[in-house]
Structures are given as structure tokens and as C-alpha cells.
Amino acid sequence: MSRQSVAKAHQKIQELSWEPAYHEPVSQYGTDYSFQKAQKKDPLKQVLRSYFPMQEEKDHRVYGAADGAIRGNMFRQVQERWLEWQKLFLSIIPLPxxxxARAMPLLFRTVPNPELHNGQAIQMIDxxxxxxxxxxxxxLYMNNYIDPAGFNSSLRNFQNDYCGTIGRQFAEGFITGDAITAASIYLTIVAETAFTxxxxxxxxxxxxxxxDYLLPTVFHSVQSDESRxxxxxxxxxLMALSDEGNHQLLARDLRYxxxxxxxxxDAAIGTFIEYGTKDRRKDRESYAEMWRRWIYDDYYRSYLVPLEKYGLEIPHDLIEESWNQIWNKGYVHEVAQFFATGWLANYWRIDPMTDKDFEWFEFKYPGWYEKYGKWxxxxxxxxxxxxxxPIVFEDVDYEYPHRCWTCMVPCLVREDMVMAKVDGQWRTYCHEMCKWTDETAFRPTYQGRQTPNMGQLIGHREWETLYHGWNWADVVSDMGFVRDDGKTMVAQxxxxxxxxxxxxxxxxxxCPPLQSPNVLLNEMSDDERTAFAARYxxxxxxxxxPADG
Amino acid sequence: MTATQDSPQVRSVPQPVFTDAEAGAKVFPDSTERHFNYYTPQKRKQSHYEDVTVEVQPDPRHYLSQGWLYGFSDGRGGYPLDWTVLKAWGSDRPEPARGPGTGGKGYDWPATGWHEFRDPNEEWEMTLYRYNSNVVRQVTQNVEAARQSKAFEQWNRNWIRFIEHHVGAWMHVDHGLGLYLFANANRRAPTNMHNNAISVNSMHRIRAAQDLALYNLTLSEELPDFDGSAHLETWNSDPAWQGVRDLAERLTAIDDWCEAIFAANVVFEPLVGELFRSQLVQQASPGNGDFVTPTVVGAAEYDFAERDLRYTRAMFELLTADKEFADHNKAIMQDWLSDWTTRAIEAARTMQPLWSQPDSKPPRFEDGLDRAKSRFSGIVIGLGLEEPKELAQ
Known part of the structure; x- marks a missing residue:
């Protein structure tokens, strides 16, 4: 492409940045972190002259594969069980x-090192x-897979359904609130580095x-950008760590x-991988095994722990607790069961589990059948x-859960549910940590320190509230999850x-009308609420x- | 000898299964509904660009029934409409009230005029990478061909000084606006169509800046007396550039995202950017034996004239022809025109000494400025606005 080396070219483009002499760029986002202005190196070392052709080449491979998949009739071999879950996943992921991309400008003024801004702009276009x-x-799925329903209404579904709302945190958390909390810690340090x-x-x-070899084709191409x-x-x-005044905030934000x-x-991807697959080979990794490898070993032990010596307070307890949730408390299984319980509010079809699935689950998660098999x-x-x-109204020994105010996944590990009256409203939380996030972290003071730039949890965070008292047929019609004959549901x-x-x-x-657990909770007397929590x-x-009634 | 195994090794791999899950295999409700049904296309048919762009960024006025979930410290989330003072029809309607038992319905799509905007360049990832790859390949090849043919050696000394100081200085304009105006604005607009178009504009500017920087690096390697760092001194202290610098910095200080795009693409680029590129560099280069610089600068010229101005026009035409707020918008834009035209003409005139520096002179500054003004007037009138009286300066 060029006779100039990338290193030399990159060195040259460092000359582009300049300090304002007459007017400061607009400052639109705040942070409670402080950064010292110091010479920094652009970690990406990316020059657009090589970047654009590189991405174009990656595109050629992706679109070539897409073409090949259609010509080669890939959809004759695709498992419907799998593709149905993609109706949920691919409705969520384009927004995060x-x-x-929208988060990158949050860092321009708050991290005052122009050398880093080049990398942020490239991340934006990535x-x-x-x-x-x-x-x-x-x-492409919509056009070529047997059942387009749910793909064809994708972004409407995503925006008005409780599942989409859970996923939406993974986007909105990047773009609002304290600029560093959002665009750096939540987005790049945790979401991208750990969970991608x-x-x-x-x-x-x-x-x-x-x-389905198209999803790997597209997402591996995406992942090759994530490393940047x-x-x-x-x-x-590292810049934030160099100022001790930031350590308290870093600790807060890493925990949140x-x-x-x-x-x-883990709720979403765990469910897709464990309950969306037909591959029940005993030697294929379970989500728990993958999590242990990719997140516990690769992220926690190899990436986070070495930063401890620089003063980063690592949430060891939460990492262990997450593992405890996945391995001992059946978090992924509880979520998958909830998705299936509430299938009628979804926009995809959920395949029942078979004996072969049961055998695999029992092998990978000993004790699974005793807990979930009957259901x-x-x-x-x-x-x-x-x-x-539908099963949610039948007697199958399943009690519809209350929803976590913070993460909006229901309080499925029942023993962990906690309750609090916050901002004048009784709220349930799936875990003490989610209560802490709402009550303590997203507040204008933290441990006595002023945090005026910290964001707020807003919105109608319990989906059921909107439809309290409605007939389910009207709920599903209102959301638009109905096929073109005007009566058959998208979800099955x-x-x-x-x-x-x-x-x-x-x-x-x-069916009986939909009842909002949160509305009901707030209608209870104090005694009733205490009894409710003790039973839950x-x-x-x-x-x-509860076994004792 | 090759060792053989008595029994074949059995590998654990997923087994292919014939599922017949392809389109058309069965007929059932929705089996032929193969289009996104949540938006209305601009033209008769939904375009590929629309399919990958429209409604990715939600709006509580449409389907976002639970509203935004995370807010800034003032409790506002998402993309507030008042991040610009311009308005599109429907802007003043309150967000649909939602609460216990209200259901989730919003206004009928598109709910506001903002969602009617479509980028006429239809930019999405495939198009933007193809376009920019073509540009960098062509620019690199042009520079490489010139290097091999020793074209730079034909340059006279004054022209070398002109390129190192003045063409070099423009890279800072591109870089500063690309990052702190355009990339910054990609967080501000209320639809995905706006923000994607703006982010592509941002990359054009950053790429153009790097094109100039790397061209400068080549010249440093090829011409023994070419000072590759002279552009820094020019940008920092040459009086002829301080008007442009002042204005470029002022553009990055604009809070209102519409004003920022308007001031940069409707006013600054035609009156200052194109004046410098088309009326000075492109005109002076041939006479000074330089056939290479116009190809580098011409790439940026094409970015603006054929791509960035095109989406800008479409964006503001909608607002000046808005069925509810046309007068409101035109009055504001007219004020913006007055303010920014004054500043742009001042910056342009500050650059005037550059016209006398090459040995072979370009057409007169005043003639070039007249042409720039004429082009600017055409753009402004095309938007349904009036030519500002400040243009007469």
C-alpha cells in the first residue's frame, strides 16, 4: 500500500492535534474523575490510510460468506431453535x-489528551x-430463514418489550451519566474487555x-475490532489510576x-448458548465452562488482577459471587425458565427441551433435572x-417473579431478593448489589463525596406496570406481536x-389479566409487604x- | 514409513442436520412478510440503507414504551430534542404519557419530522469503507507515481515553501473539525440517520487531515529542503492563518449540534474551505509545476462537494420546509448565516496574503472570493434562505 511504515506514519499524524489558542471546544459532559494533562501515546496506532482498506477487506470476506450462505442453502441446515433466539439477540445488539459510537465524544473533553482522541474517533466509526x-x-435472516416473524418487527419489538429493555441497559449505560463511568469503565473496561x-x-x-456460519462470520469480524x-x-x-483521587470512583464504577x-x-448469552442449541455433545463447553475460561481466567485473572498493584480495587467478591450465581444458584437456568414462562410476551419461538437436552444439562450441571426437569x-x-x-397460568409450581428495579431481570434467585423504599416507592431488587447500585452508586454523593455528575436510573423500569389490569390479548396487540392474519401470535x-x-x-x-408485581407491592400494607418478602x-x-407454603 | 492407526480417530464435531428451515419451505401466517414493518420508507420501497439505519436509535415517541432507562445527572436521558433550537414538526408534542395501565403505544410513526431525514449518500458501513478505501488507494498511488517520476523536483522553491507551510496548515482545520465538531456532534442528533451521516462526515475530515500529513511526510523524504514541521509554526503563529484558526476553534465551541453542522458545512466550507482548496491551491498548483497536490486536495474537495454538502442540504432543506416550524427554523438559520458569514469572510480575507506567495499566481483573491460567494449564495438560496447582507463585506 505504501512505502512509509505504519510506525512512521503514525508518528507523523501525531502532529495533527493542537491546543486551542482562541476558543475551547464545547464541554457538554461532566465527570467527577480528574485527569492530568500529560503526553500520552495513542494505543491504537491506527492510520486511516491502512485502516479503511483493512476494513474493506474484512467486509469482502463477510459479504462473500453471506453470498455463499445463500447460494449454498445454509438455511436448510440451520436449527430453528437457534435462529429463533437470534430474533431477540439481533434486536438488541445494534443499539449497544x-x-x-455515540459514547466516544463523552471522552473528548473529560480525558484531555488529544493523542487518545484519534483512537476514540476510530472506535466511533468501528x-x-x-x-x-x-x-x-x-x-438477511429475515429474507432467508423460514419464519420472518419477529425479525420483520425487530426494532419495534426491542423497544417495547421487557426483554429488549433489559438489553437496552447495555447501550444506555454507555452514553449517559458521568462520562468516565459510562464511556470508559462501563463500556470499554467491563463490557468490551470482559463480556464481548x-x-x-x-x-x-x-x-x-x-x-449458522454467518453469525460467526459477522461477529468474529466485529470482535477483531474490539481488541482495539x-x-x-x-x-x-491507566491515566485514571495515576490520580489517587479517582480510586474511590473507580472502585464504585467497577462494582456497578x-x-x-x-x-x-450472562442472562441473555447464557440462555442463548445453553437453551438455544441442539448441539448436545458432552465434550462441548457449557456456558459455565466458557465463562470460567473467557471471563474468569482471561479477563479477571489476566487483565484485572495485575492492575491491583497500581491501586485498582478489584471487586473480587463480586466476581466470585457471579460465579456462585452461575454455578451454584442456576442463574442462567432460572432466566431461561423465565423467558419460557413468559413466552407469550416475546417475539420469538422457544423450543421445548427434550430428553436429550435433559441428559446434557444433568451431565453439565449435576442436579439440574431435580430442579428444572419437571417444569x-x-x-x-x-x-x-x-x-x-399458556404455562404461566397453569399449575406447574411456578410463581411469577417480581422484577429487579435496577437490572430489570426478574428476582429469580428468590433467596437473594431484597426490597427498599427508594424515592418514595417500594422496589424489589434481585440482589443486594442491584439495591446498592440504585440506592448508593447512582446518587449525587458517594461515601460522603460529592458526585454531581453521576447519572440517574430513570424510566418506567417495570414493564408490567404499563399493562397492569390489561387482558393479555390486548397486551400482545398493543406491542404488535401479531402475525399478518391479525390473530396468530409471533411468539410460540x-x-x-x-x-x-x-x-x-x-x-x-x-387468560386472567396481567398484574404488575410492583403496583401490587406498593398497594400492600407494611405488614403485608413484610410477609410477602419473608415468603418470597x-x-x-x-x-x-416455598416448601412450607 | 508412515505410521498407521488400527482404528480411525473419532473427532467430536457437530453433525450437520437437514432442517429445511429456508424461506418458502412452508406457508403460515407471516411466512411472506419479509420486510421491516416498523417504519415507512422515504420512497416507494425500503432501501438497504434504510433497513440498516432507521429506528436503531429509539425514540420514546415511537415504540420506546418504558422510556429511557439511564439519565445524566439532571435526569434527562437519550437524545433530547432541545440539544438544538431548530424544530421539526411534532417537536413540541410531549412524549406520550405512560404509567400504570397506560399501555405502550406512542405516536404513529414517524412522530416527528426529524425521522423523515434520509442521508442521500445512503452511507452505512459497506459504503463508507468502500468509498474511503478508494480514496486512500487513489491518493497513495498518485503520490507514489509522482515520487517515482521525480515530479517534486520540478517544484520551484517558493512553491515548496507554499506547500510546506500553507497546504500543511490546512490539515489542522480538517483534524480539529473532524474530531471536535463532527465526531462530537454524532452524540447529539435525535435520529440514527443524522448521527450516522455526521459520523461519516467526521471520518472524511480526519482522513483528509491524515492524507495531508502523510503527503507532507513523503515530501519530507523526497525533497531535501522540505521542512515537514513548518505547518506547525504556520498554524500556531502565521498572522495569515490566525483568522482561520480562530474561526475553526470557534466552530468547535458551538453547543447546538445543528448550528455546528450548519456553520461548518453551509458557511465555513464554501467561504473558507473551498476558497482555499479550489480557488487557491487547485488553481495555483499547475502553474507551479505541481500536478500532485491537486489530487490530494481534490479528494477532500470531493468529500465535501459531493458527499458532505449533499447530506447537509437534505438535512436543512427538511427543516426550512417543515410543515410546522419552517418560519421558526428559517429565522434562526438566517441569524446563524449573519453571524457565521461575518466571521467566515473575515477569516477568508485574513488569508489573502497567501495568494501572492507562489511564483505563478493563481487568479486574484477577489475573483476567487467572488466565486466562493456565488457558490455560497446558491447553497443558501437552495435551502430557502436569503443571502445574508454580511456577504457584501
């Missing part, structure tokens, strides 16, 4: 990607790449095992970001409409596309009522 290339993949491993490496492997973004985050983190990512990403057998039994109601608790076997709005019309934490696993 584009939000990462993220535009990711968002649109993923939308394109979804479009499961998102963009582990999950594509599972896609390939289910006959990780360098961006690392450079900013780690826990929120664990709650959100999944009931799910299978109730999957086709046959005079009964099975994969059979025979119209006679599909659930319709007529089936839902007979005795429930589970697998959503069971």
Missing part, C-alpha cells in the same frame, strides 16, 4: 453498538460498522454448531459495571394449544409452524413456591 453490519445480518468474549466469541461458536477498543479503555484506565454486565449479559416437561406438555392456557412455545398448532389472540383472551425469599429454585 451504535451507542458505543461501532457504526458493527451496528449496520449486524442490522444487515438480521435483514462471550458475546462475540463464545456465542458464534455455538451458532456454527447449529448450522480494549486498548482505548486500558489507556484511559461488573455486576450489571453479569446480570444482563420443562410441563412446558412441553402445554406447548400446543389444547384447551389449556414450540417450533411447529402448522397454523392449527399456533397460539392466537383468541387463546389469550381467556423462601421460594425457589425454579420458581417454586
Amino acid at each position: 453498538e451504535i451507542s458505543a 461501532e457504526v460498522r458493527h451496528s449496520t453490519i449486524q442490522q444487515n445480518l438480521k435483514r 468474549n462471550t458475546l462475540f466469541v463464545a456465542m458464534p461458536a455455538e451458532a456454527a454448531a447449529n448450522g 477498543h480494549i486498548s482505548n479503555g486500558y489507556a484511559t484506565l 459495571a461488573w455486576w450489571n454486565n453479569h446480570r444482563v449479559v 420443562w416437561e410441563n412446558y412441553n406438555r402445554l406447548s400446543m394449544p389444547n384447551g389449556h392456557k 412455545p414450540h417450533l411447529d409452524l402448522n397454523p392449527d398448532k399456533m397460539w392466537t389472540l383468541d387463546h389469550l383472551r381467556r 425469599v423462601r421460594g425457589g429454585p425454579a420458581g417454586r413456591a
Whole structure:
């Protein structure tokens, strides 16, 4: 391409930046962190002369593969069980990607080192790449996969459904609040460095095992950009660490970001990998095994722990607790069961588990069948409409959970649920850490220190509130999760596309109205609420009522 | 000899399964609904660009039933419409009230005129990488061909000084605006269509800055007396450049994202950018034996004239023709025109000494400025605005 070396070229483009002499650039985002202005090195060392052709070449490979997949009839071998979950995943992920692009300007003024801004601008356009290339993949699925329903309404679904809302934290957390908390710690230090491993490496492997080689093609191409973004985050983190006044905030933000990512990403990706696959080879890694490798070993032990000597307070307890949640408390299984319980509010179809699946789960997670097996057998039994109601209304020993105010995943590990009256409202939280995030971290003071730039948790955070008292047929119609005959639902608790076997709005019309757990909680007297909480934490696993009633 | 195994090794690999999960394999409700049904296309058919762009950035006025979930310290989240004083129809309607039992419905799509904007360049990742790769390949080849043919040796001494100081100084304008105006603005607009177009504009400017910097590096290697760092001194202290620098910095200080894009692409670029590139560098180069610089500078000229100005026009035309706020928007833009035209003409006139520096002179500064003004007037009138009286300065 050029006779000039990249190193020389990169050195030259350092001459481009300049200090303002007449007017300071606009400052629109605040931070409670402080940074010293000091000469820094651009960690990306990327020159656009080589960057653009490199990305174009990567594109050629992606689009070549897409073309090949269609010509080679890839969809004759794709597992529907897998592709259905992509209706959820690909409705979520383009927004986090584009939000990462929008997050980069938050760092321009708050990290006053122009050498880093070049890398941030390249990350910005990388993220535009990711968002649109993923939308394109979804479009291809919509056009070529047997059931386009749910893909064809994707972004509407994502924006008005509780599952999309959970995923949306993974985007909004990047672009609001304290600029460093959002665009550096939450986005680059935790989300990208830790959790893209499961998102963009582990999950594509599972896609390939289910006959879908386009998802790996697109997402590995995306992941090859992530390594650059990780360098961006690392450079900013080291600068933040060099000022001891930031250590308290770094500790806060790592705790918040780690826990929120664990709650959100492990819930979603864990479910896709464990319950969206038909590959039940005993020697294929479970999500827990992948997590141990990619997140515990590669991120925690190899990346985070070495930073301890520079003064970074590592949330060892939360990393161990996350593992405890996944391994001992069945977090992923509880989430998958909840998604399936609430299938009627979804925009994808969920395949029942079979004996082969049971055997694999029992092998990988000893004790799984005793906890979840019976419920999944009931799910299978109730999957086709046959005079009964959807499983959530039937007696299968499952109690509909309350929702966590912070991470918005329901409080599924019942024993961990905690409650608090915050800002005049009773709220439930899935774990003490989510309560801490709302009550303590996202506040204008932290441990006696003024944190005026910290963001706020806002919005109607419990989805059920909006539909309190509604008939389910009206809920599903309001969200638009209905097929083109005007009555058949997009979501189904099975994969059979025979119209006679599909659930319709007529089936839902007979169901009891939707009740918002949070509205009900706030209508309780203090005594009732105390009794409710005492009973709730005795429930589970697998959503069971307390053994003692 | 090769060792053989008695029994074949069994590898653990996923087994291919015939699932027949391809489009058309069965007929059932929705089986032929293969288009995104949550937005209305600009033209008859949904375009590929629209499919990968529209509605990725949500709006509580549409489907975002639970609202934004994370806010700044003042409790505001997402992309507030008042980050610009311009308005598109529907802007003043409150966000749909939602609470216990309200349901999730918003306004019918598109809810506000902001969502009617489409980038006429239809930029998404595939297009932006192809376009910019072509540019960097062509620029690199042009410079390389010139180097091999020893073209730079034909330059006279004054022209070498001109390139090292003045063409070099422009890289700072591109870089500063690319980062602190355009990249910054990609967080500010209320739709994904706006923000993606703006981020592509940002990369054009940053790439153009690097094109000039690397061209400068080549010249440093090829011409023994070429001072590769002279552009820094020029940018920092040459009085002829301080008007441009003052203005470029002032542009990055604008808070309102629409004003920033308007001031940069409607006013600054035609009156200062194109004046410098088209009316000075491109015109003076041939007479001074330089056929290379115009190809480097011409790439940036094309970025602006054929791509960035194009989306800018489409963006502001919608606002000046808005069915509810056209007058409101035109009045504000007219004020912006007055303010920024004054500053741009001042900056342009400060650059005037550059016109006398090459041995072979370009057309007169005043003639060049007249042409720039004429082009600027055409853009302004095309937007439905009036030529500002400040243009007569």
C-alpha cells in the first residue's frame, strides 16, 4: 500500500492535534474523575490510510460468506431453535453498538489528551460498522430463514418489550451519566474487555454448531475490532489510576459495571448458548465452562488482577459471587425458565427441551433435572394449544417473579431478593448489589463525596406496570406481536409452524389479566409487604413456591 | 514409513442436520412478510440503507414504551430534542404519557419530522469503507507515481515553501473539525440517520487531515529542503492563518449540534474551505509545476462537494420546509448565516496574503472570493434562505 511504515506514519499524524489558542471546544459532559494533562501515546496506532482498506477487506470476506450462505442453502441446515433466539439477540445488539459510537465524544473533553482522541474517533466509526453490519445480518435472516416473524418487527419489538429493555441497559449505560463511568469503565473496561468474549466469541461458536456460519462470520469480524477498543479503555484506565483521587470512583464504577454486565449479559448469552442449541455433545463447553475460561481466567485473572498493584480495587467478591450465581444458584437456568414462562410476551419461538437436552444439562450441571426437569416437561406438555392456557397460568409450581428495579431481570434467585423504599416507592431488587447500585452508586454523593455528575436510573423500569389490569390479548396487540392474519401470535412455545398448532389472540383472551408485581407491592400494607418478602425469599429454585407454603 | 492407526480417530464435531428451515419451505401466517414493518420508507420501497439505519436509535415517541432507562445527572436521558433550537414538526408534542395501565403505544410513526431525514449518500458501513478505501488507494498511488517520476523536483522553491507551510496548515482545520465538531456532534442528533451521516462526515475530515500529513511526510523524504514541521509554526503563529484558526476553534465551541453542522458545512466550507482548496491551491498548483497536490486536495474537495454538502442540504432543506416550524427554523438559520458569514469572510480575507506567495499566481483573491460567494449564495438560496447582507463585506 505504501512505502512509509505504519510506525512512521503514525508518528507523523501525531502532529495533527493542537491546543486551542482562541476558543475551547464545547464541554457538554461532566465527570467527577480528574485527569492530568500529560503526553500520552495513542494505543491504537491506527492510520486511516491502512485502516479503511483493512476494513474493506474484512467486509469482502463477510459479504462473500453471506453470498455463499445463500447460494449454498445454509438455511436448510440451520436449527430453528437457534435462529429463533437470534430474533431477540439481533434486536438488541445494534443499539449497544451504535451507542458505543455515540459514547466516544463523552471522552473528548473529560480525558484531555488529544493523542487518545484519534483512537476514540476510530472506535466511533468501528461501532457504526458493527451496528449496520449486524442490522444487515438480521435483514438477511429475515429474507432467508423460514419464519420472518419477529425479525420483520425487530426494532419495534426491542423497544417495547421487557426483554429488549433489559438489553437496552447495555447501550444506555454507555452514553449517559458521568462520562468516565459510562464511556470508559462501563463500556470499554467491563463490557468490551470482559463480556464481548462471550458475546462475540463464545456465542458464534455455538451458532456454527447449529448450522449458522454467518453469525460467526459477522461477529468474529466485529470482535477483531474490539481488541482495539480494549486498548482505548486500558489507556484511559491507566491515566485514571495515576490520580489517587479517582480510586474511590473507580472502585464504585467497577462494582456497578461488573455486576450489571453479569446480570444482563450472562442472562441473555447464557440462555442463548445453553437453551438455544441442539448441539448436545458432552465434550462441548457449557456456558459455565466458557465463562470460567473467557471471563474468569482471561479477563479477571489476566487483565484485572495485575492492575491491583497500581491501586485498582478489584471487586473480587463480586466476581466470585457471579460465579456462585452461575454455578451454584442456576442463574442462567432460572432466566431461561423465565423467558419460557413468559413466552407469550416475546417475539420469538422457544423450543421445548427434550430428553436429550435433559441428559446434557444433568451431565453439565449435576442436579439440574431435580430442579428444572419437571417444569420443562410441563412446558412441553402445554406447548400446543389444547384447551389449556399458556404455562404461566397453569399449575406447574411456578410463581411469577417480581422484577429487579435496577437490572430489570426478574428476582429469580428468590433467596437473594431484597426490597427498599427508594424515592418514595417500594422496589424489589434481585440482589443486594442491584439495591446498592440504585440506592448508593447512582446518587449525587458517594461515601460522603460529592458526585454531581453521576447519572440517574430513570424510566418506567417495570414493564408490567404499563399493562397492569390489561387482558393479555390486548397486551400482545398493543406491542404488535401479531402475525399478518391479525390473530396468530409471533411468539410460540414450540417450533411447529402448522397454523392449527399456533397460539392466537383468541387463546389469550381467556387468560386472567396481567398484574404488575410492583403496583401490587406498593398497594400492600407494611405488614403485608413484610410477609410477602419473608415468603418470597423462601421460594425457589425454579420458581417454586416455598416448601412450607 | 508412515505410521498407521488400527482404528480411525473419532473427532467430536457437530453433525450437520437437514432442517429445511429456508424461506418458502412452508406457508403460515407471516411466512411472506419479509420486510421491516416498523417504519415507512422515504420512497416507494425500503432501501438497504434504510433497513440498516432507521429506528436503531429509539425514540420514546415511537415504540420506546418504558422510556429511557439511564439519565445524566439532571435526569434527562437519550437524545433530547432541545440539544438544538431548530424544530421539526411534532417537536413540541410531549412524549406520550405512560404509567400504570397506560399501555405502550406512542405516536404513529414517524412522530416527528426529524425521522423523515434520509442521508442521500445512503452511507452505512459497506459504503463508507468502500468509498474511503478508494480514496486512500487513489491518493497513495498518485503520490507514489509522482515520487517515482521525480515530479517534486520540478517544484520551484517558493512553491515548496507554499506547500510546506500553507497546504500543511490546512490539515489542522480538517483534524480539529473532524474530531471536535463532527465526531462530537454524532452524540447529539435525535435520529440514527443524522448521527450516522455526521459520523461519516467526521471520518472524511480526519482522513483528509491524515492524507495531508502523510503527503507532507513523503515530501519530507523526497525533497531535501522540505521542512515537514513548518505547518506547525504556520498554524500556531502565521498572522495569515490566525483568522482561520480562530474561526475553526470557534466552530468547535458551538453547543447546538445543528448550528455546528450548519456553520461548518453551509458557511465555513464554501467561504473558507473551498476558497482555499479550489480557488487557491487547485488553481495555483499547475502553474507551479505541481500536478500532485491537486489530487490530494481534490479528494477532500470531493468529500465535501459531493458527499458532505449533499447530506447537509437534505438535512436543512427538511427543516426550512417543515410543515410546522419552517418560519421558526428559517429565522434562526438566517441569524446563524449573519453571524457565521461575518466571521467566515473575515477569516477568508485574513488569508489573502497567501495568494501572492507562489511564483505563478493563481487568479486574484477577489475573483476567487467572488466565486466562493456565488457558490455560497446558491447553497443558501437552495435551502430557502436569503443571502445574508454580511456577504457584501
